[in-house]
Each structure stands twice: as C-alpha cells, then as structure tokens.
Amino acid sequence: MILLHYGNVVPFNWNTRGYRCFYCGKEMKDCDLLKEHTIVSHKVIDLETFIPQRIISKDVPVKIDITQLGCIVCDIPLASIEDLIAHVVGIHGEEYDNSAGVCVFPFHLHKEILQCVLCEEKYDNFTSLMGHMYKKHMEQACICQICGQSYIDQVRLKRHISNSHVGHRCKFCGRIFDAFHHLEKHKEIIHGIQKSVECSLCSTTFVNQYQLKVHMGKVHNVEKYRLKCEHCPKICTTKGAMMLHVQSLHSDARFECDICDYKTGIKWMIKLHKRKHFGEKNYVCSICDKRFGRSSNLRAHMKVHTGNFGRVCRWCRQGFIDLLNLEKHEKEFHFYNQYA
Template identity: 25%
Template sequence: MHTESRQMVKCEICDFTCTNKCSLKYHVTSVHTKDFLYKCQSCNKGYMSKEARDSHEKIQHQGERYVCQHCGKVYSNKPCFRKHCKSHDPDHIQKVFTCQVCSVVYRSYSGYSRHMKRHNGQLLSYVCDICGKRVNTVESLNYHKKTHTGVRDYLCGTCGKGFIKRQELQAHTRVHTKERPFQCLICSNRFTQKSALNTHMRYHTGDRPYGCELCSKKFVTNTLLKGHKCKAKG
C-alpha cells in the first residue's frame, strides 16, 4: 500500500514538530504564549523578534482606522482607541448630572438633557421677556435672547456667517473643509456633527424617541413628529 509522505512543520521556539499548521498553532498558543517578546498592538499576536512583529503590523494592519462613535476621533492604534473609548464609559466618568425633579443621575449631559425634556417644563423657571419662552437655566436664557437681538459672538473666518454658540461655528466650518469626522460603524456614512450621527444611528437601531400623544406613531426626529402633527391637523 502506498503512503504519501507528509511535510512536517516545526515550532520556531522549541523542537516540537507536527504534520499541519493547525496543530502547530495550538501548540504555540498553549505552550509559548508567555515566551513572546513582541506582540502586535492591534491583534495581540506574538512574535519572537521585533522585525517579525513590525512586518506583521505593516502587512496586516496598515491603514486600519478606528473611529470613536461617541466623538468621532480617529485612531490607527487599537490599544489607544480602546483607552480613548473608556473615557466615554460611564464607569470611567466622574462627572454626573442629577435631575432636580426626580433625582435620577446621568453620566452624560446628552442623556440628562433628554431626560429633562420629559418633565414638560417643571423646571422652566427662566422666562424670555421678549417672546415668553421658558427655559431651565440662565445660560439657556442668554443664548435664546441672542436669537432676538441678532448678536452672534462666533464668526466664520471663511464666509463671515455668525453663530451664537462655539459648537455651532465648529460644525459650520466643516461645510467649508468638507470634514466629516463622525462615521457610522455600520454603513460607513460620515457626518459633520455628532448629533447628525446619533440621528442616523436610529435608522439602524429602530429607535423612535419622539412619539405622538394622539396616536401610536413614533419618529426618529422631533421635526418628523411636528410634520406628522401638522398633517393630522389638515
């Protein structure tokens, strides 16, 4: 009976030999994990020499981009990306926002802000003397009044357009620079503002936070809800 000779593969660290790469891989990961002097920063694969590790990173991971879904920052180094993401993790954030109506605590201002809207004006104690609109902080009132006075403290250096808030100016400048720092990790669409990304993500998750009190329909944005109500009124 004819038997084909199999090519043996040898462990680069010790004298172990076997007939296939799967067995060799199992041997290396189970026996020599602690022996690796150099590990890939992206996938943690180990190598005995710096040159082999660097070659692996260049071939396998060159050009990789890790985009933070919370703030849009981009990293090419996975450990740095993971460390940054922890800064958004509630377990690593010290600052908290407490609801003054029901004492619920939030780790992010965005969550706190959404929650406060549900109290339907219970804390809207600051009133605009021009239009009567009520807001819950002096800062919000000052910002609102500027919509009446026309005061715009932040001007675009490219087109001269003015904005009430610095964040609004930052978002606007991306129209000129074509910068889209906020990327959807599901479909790769990019956006100039984090709020736009958050709204976009609802189409993937199915989240509909704005509900009509007259029917059971829910909507992705408040604008769509208002449009729905206008149609209902005829």
C-alpha cells in the first residue's frame, strides 16, 4: 500500500484475455489505454479502505508498471523499486516490512516490445514475459498443480492449497465437500447443473462415462467396448465388468457357500448368494412393491413396467423406472437437508 501511495506506479491485473484495471476490473487489450484509464479514472483512491478489500491473499504479488517511476509527493524520478522503498523510508519516515518477501512485480509496459526490468531479455507478449519472470527471477517459484497459480515459496503454496483446494469446492457458492460425488450432487440439486456425456453416434446422453461405454458396446457394437472372456462366450462392455466375471466364475481362488454347492472367486459374492437361503429381499419396486435380493434383479424387473432398465436408490434400495424419478426421490427424501 505504501508503494501505491507514494510511487508513480500503475497497478494492474492480467489474464489471457488481456490487461485489467486493478481498481475496477475493466478489461483492455492496450497497455497504454490501461495506464491512461487508471491515471484519469482512479486518480483519487482511499487505499486504506480499498486495499484490504481488493487484496484477499498477500501471497500473490501485485503487478505494477514502473515506466514513469518516481515519488508523487516529492515529484522526483527514481530508478527502481528499491530506490522508491529507500526514499519512502528515509525521506518520508514510513516503515516497510522487508520480511514480507516479494510484494510487487515491476514491469515496463509498452505496446511493441516488453523488456524485463531485471535483465535485458525482451518479449513481444506479456505471457512470455511472465514466464521469464517466474523462471529467471523467482527463486524456487512454486506452481499449484491444481489451478496453475504461482507462489514464491512452498509455505505460501501450501497455504493456498489448504485455503482453496482441500476438499472439493463448489465454484458457484464456495461450499466445500469431502467427496467429489457429493459436490456433483450438490451442484445438480442446488444449482441445477447436471453433468452429462453424449454418444457420438446417436447423440443419446448419459450421466457418466460408464453408462456411455455400456451403451456403445450393446447398442452400437463398438469393438472397443465388447470384451470377450478368454474362458467362455461371455461378452462384457468394460474391463471392470470383465474382471468381475473372471474372478467370479474362472478364478482358482474359490469361496464356497456352507449351505449349498455354490462357489465363487469373490468373497462378497457369497454374502449376496446367501440371501437366497435366508430370504433377504431388501430391494423394493416402488410401483408394485415386489421385493428382490439384488439391485440388479430389481433393475431388470423394471422392464416389466417401462420396457427399460430401472434405477435403484442407494440409500433406501427402492427401485424407480428411470433416472428422473430416482433423482426426484433422492432430492425429496435423502439429499435436500444434506445439501441445502
């Protein structure tokens, strides 16, 4: 704030679309227009009020143009940011916290050629100049692998990750969730954002990649999604389904039912199998109240009502004729209070 108060500098922001005014956010392609706009439109700024609101994180240095660097109070030119800091401390008696690290990035903004203020390297675009600054003049420059933001040390990078990326943050309201599928369900119910993937052959949409792969294999006979078992004529549409099939029927590691002769290579399949012996039927059709021991049997049963495979609520195990009815049920009975 001291540098902005005493220095004849122009603070600015930048992204791939161009320059943005530091004070009002107006976007401009031309750096000369940016400087003119800032000087004319924001000549008088209450920095003590504005800066705490504008700079949310002290970890990101402020970009400033120092083409006409000098002290605006004394009306004298200065050669560098270091000279400005020394002048403000020595002449005006201000305190400057050097332990704060790099607080500003100085630039010479010109239309044609952008020259680094710290060396003689020149570039024809601001993107290249920024890359040069981070690589050549920032010791141990650390880049967040999640969002691409850069920081001057690991401490500030870790602080950024902790504040911005721990958990899964909703970009619409800022709420953080401990699981990605909770975030997706929140965005769908609260913000009306539904993720979908489209079949490139018939334009049918699905809620996830797995359903699309099954569709491509079964409906369009795409060879990539029709995996043939090496041991029998069984065909699966995904590697996961094929792995489950092989482990269940063709694996040497056998688990046996202690009531009948049923054997499987998957331990938890024994638990499902025993439901037949004990009569456990926890999956209920919401239309005719018929009960089933497996969700897959309930989904297949829904063909009786609609001709299509149904859906099963993972919370109460009720069956529904389609995704729309299932989502309506989940919103009303399971998710509204959790994500509101």
